[in-house]
Amino acid sequence: MTETPPTLAPTTLAPTLAGLTRAFLAVGILSFGGPAAQIALMHRLAVEDRGWLDEGQFLRALNFCMLLPGPEAQQLATYIGWRLKGWRGGVIAGGLFVLPGALVMLALSVAYVLFATSPLIGGLFFGIKAAVLAIVLEALIRISRRVLKQRQAQAVAVAALLAVGLFALPFPLVVAGAALAGALLFAAAAEAPPAAARPAAAGLWPAAIAALLWLAPLGLIAATLGPGHVLFEIGAFFAKLAVVTFGGAYAILAYLAEQAVGRGWASPADMLTGLGLAETTPGPLILVTQFAGFLGAYRAPEPFAPLAAGLLGAAVTTWVTFAPSFLWIFAGAPWLETLQANRRLAAALQGITAAVVGVMAHLAAWFALHALFAAVETVRLGPVRLLVPDPASFDVRAAVLAAIAMALVFVARRGLVATVAIMAGLGVLASLI
Known part of the structure; x- marks a missing residue:
């Protein structure tokens, strides 16, 4: 055809x-x-x-x-x-x-599991984690200034922060709620008449093939290893995440980090490192998912060797994360003008964007607590969940490096790559003292 x-x-x-x-x-x-x-x-x-x-x-x-x-x-x-x-x-x-x-991130993932115990390499990753705090905070401030200009947007952001941070609501539910709130609060009028659409038939068969190929690895894993295997769990989780990542990678990082830690795939320190690596390598920031998938499979490798399992975990994660993008384009691009003419749809997106700011605020707090304290306990008071750090576990070295990273970003106005490079060097220096 x-x-x-x-x-x-x-x-x-x-x-x-x-x-x-x-x-x-x-x-x-x-x-x-x-x-x-x-x-x-x-x-x-x-x-x-x-x-x-x-x-x-x-x-x-x-x-x-x-x-x-x-x-x-x-x-x-x-x-x-x-x-x-x-x-x-x-x-x-x-x-x-x-x-x-993806290839660069894969190489860094292998280096991380093989050499992170080396004092020099460990110090390098330690410095990168400090840089991540400043980078996330800078992104939060920049996006909030652009997005939260209306009181309705500020209310949606606060609601998202409370939903994720205090009540631990699932991220897909937060996205759905924000879209509904946006459609109700931000639409200036009813739907505009749709523009003339280009016939979509040309995009249907490539989209159908893309959909089948997207989920094919999950079927193969379930048939050969069973639905209880870590590779299937990784693939299913990131496939679900791929369809709710509105608002960019920062929107889902807190949810991803908490899920990866809760499922035993990674530690909070691992996720900080993964984000720092994704920030400074080519390609989308969402490649941090590949790092988490690699670690999850590497640490539960049976029946494979750990490194082979990690490579499979990275491959499955990358595939189910990025393959849907082809599906959306092939199916939706012919309807581009019609979709953009829908004011309710645009308003729903505005609500999601406002919620992203609240989710990012939770992400910044989550990363800061786990970077500065070695022990952080989750305390539940009925439906409310609080993260409570142990004051005795405060890491002075991490605090000093984080302060330097903040100065580089907000005072010296250093770029992202320069900040991470400087902090990696300082992390190595700190490991030698």
């Missing part, structure tokens, strides 16, 4: 598949700095340098991707490839956006 790619403007010079491959391999290798930097890199490539899209097409695509669950930068890459070369272009562009960073 053949596919007709979307029609391009007459002035657009469509690349060959080989040219598209080279371009997005370069994007994947250079995609440091989080989604803002990654989107800017693709804008320069697709709009300014190559003329593949005009400004309006690029912005409409970006807005559409921000409506979807999952990493918006990867979805934007997939959309650009789809628009230029159909589903083959989408697979190439979206896949190459993720692959280099």
Whole structure:
């Protein structure tokens, strides 16, 4: 069965598949700095340098991707490839956006489990954890200034913070509640008349194949190892997470960290380290999920050797996390204009975005407590859950490094990569004292 790619403007010079491959391999290798930097890199490539899209097409695509669950930068890459070369272009562009960073993260995961007990390597990771606190706090302040301009948005953010932090409500439930609140509070009017939609038939069969391939590994694992095996548990958890990650990776990090710790896959220190590694490697920040999946399988490896199990855990996690992005683009991109014309849908997204700020505040508190105190106890008072640190377990070295990281970010205005590099060096120095 053949596919007709979307029609391009007459002035657009469509690349060959080989040219598209080279371009997005370069994007994947250079995609440091989080989604803002990654989107800017693709804008320069697709709009300014190559003329593949005009400004309006690029912005409409970006807005559409921000409506979807999952990493918006990867979805934007997939959309650009789809628009230029159909589903083959989408697979190439979206896949190459993720692959280099995934390979780097995999190598760092292996190094972490093999060499973290070395004083030098352990000190390096210790410094990275301190940098994470400053990075998360800076992101929280930046996003809250942009999002919480209305009292309704502030109320949604506070409600999300209480729901996650005090009542431990499941993250999917918080997302659903925030979407409903947004649709009720932020919609200025009833739904606008939908714009004319491009026929969706061209996207249905690639979307159907993407859906089958997305869940195929879970079926294979269940048939061979059983649904109780850690690889199935990892795959099922991250597949569920993939469909509720609205608002970027920071939105689900607290939920991910608590679930990974609660399931015995990782420690709080592991999750701090994983986030620091994901912040400073190319590719989406959500690659921190791969780190958690690797550790979960590595620490419960039967019937495999630990390293082999870790590699399988990383592969399953990466697949179920990123494969849905292809599904959303192939199925939804033909309806781009119609979806964006729906004001209720846009209002629901605004509610989710406000809730992300509250969830990020909980994330910052959770990471800070576990970075600065060696012992943190969960105390339950009826439906309320409190995290109570043991004052005797306060880590002075971690506090000093965190203060230095804060100064680098908020006073010296150092960039993300420079901050992590400096703190890694200071962590090594601290390990030698």
